[in-house]
Amino acid sequence: MKANEGWRSIQRMSWPERWDVVKPWAVSVLLLPLCIQFAGVGELDILRREVPLWFYGVLNGFTLVVHEAGHVVFGLFGRFMMFAGGSLLQVILPVVFVVSFYRSDYRLGTQFSLLWLGQSLISLSIYAADGKKRILPLLGDNLDGHDWHNMLTMMGMVDAAPVFGWLFYGLALAAFGALLLAPRFMWD
Numbered sequence: 001m002k003a004n005e006g007w008r009s010i011q012r013m014s015w016p017e018r019w020d021v022v023k024p025w026a027v028s029v030l031l032l033p034l035c036i037q038f039a040g041v042g043e044l045d046i047l048r049r050e051v052p053l054w055f056y057g058v059l060n061g062f063t064l065v066v067h068e069a070g071h072v073v074f075g076l077f078g079r080f081m082m083f084a085g086g087s088l089l090q091v092i093l094p095v096v097f098v099v100s101f102y103r104s105d106y107r108l109g110t111q112f113s114l115l116w117l118g119q120s121l122i123s124l125s126i127y128a129a130d131g132k133k134r135i136l137p138l139l140g141d142n143l144d145g146h147d148w149h150n151m152l153t154m155m156g157m158v159d160a161a162p163v164f165g166w167l168f169y170g171l172a173l174a175a176f177g178a179l180l181l182a183p184r185f186m187w188d
Helices: 002-011 015-039 043-047 054-077 079-103 107-129 147-154 158-185
Strands: none
Touching: 015 107, 015 158, 054 079, 054 107, 079 107, 079 147, 107 147, 107 158, 147 158
């Protein structure tokens, strides 16, 4: 009965008042197709160079630059951290943006940062899952430079590569879910 009362109150509103109720959800509705598209990017799409949407390619290119910078930054802390640094920075930087925008109560910035975090985690999930097979093309075509293969080998966990891939994929879906639900928790 309460749900009907809420719907009836919306029906009694003027169009500008209705827009005020719907407006916070507009960005979520517009970003939903991107979230679905990003979540559908898989290893085979990358191998065939058929990654959908130009936006994913641009965002992934930027994420790759951040990833490579992470090797330099974290390389100061030893060999293992040099391999882990790329993945760490590619996740840490979007998280910093999410937290910063969230604390500033800037919903649009938070949502776009969550989109970047989700895309970054999708990319990371594919890379981590490839740690055992090493079939993805790498910069410089050097298979010995596969970060996840090297890290998992050092930890004696190469067979767990798909588990890490699924873990990061699940975190990406959580980031997309937070992006879509942000209007429920943040109001401009």
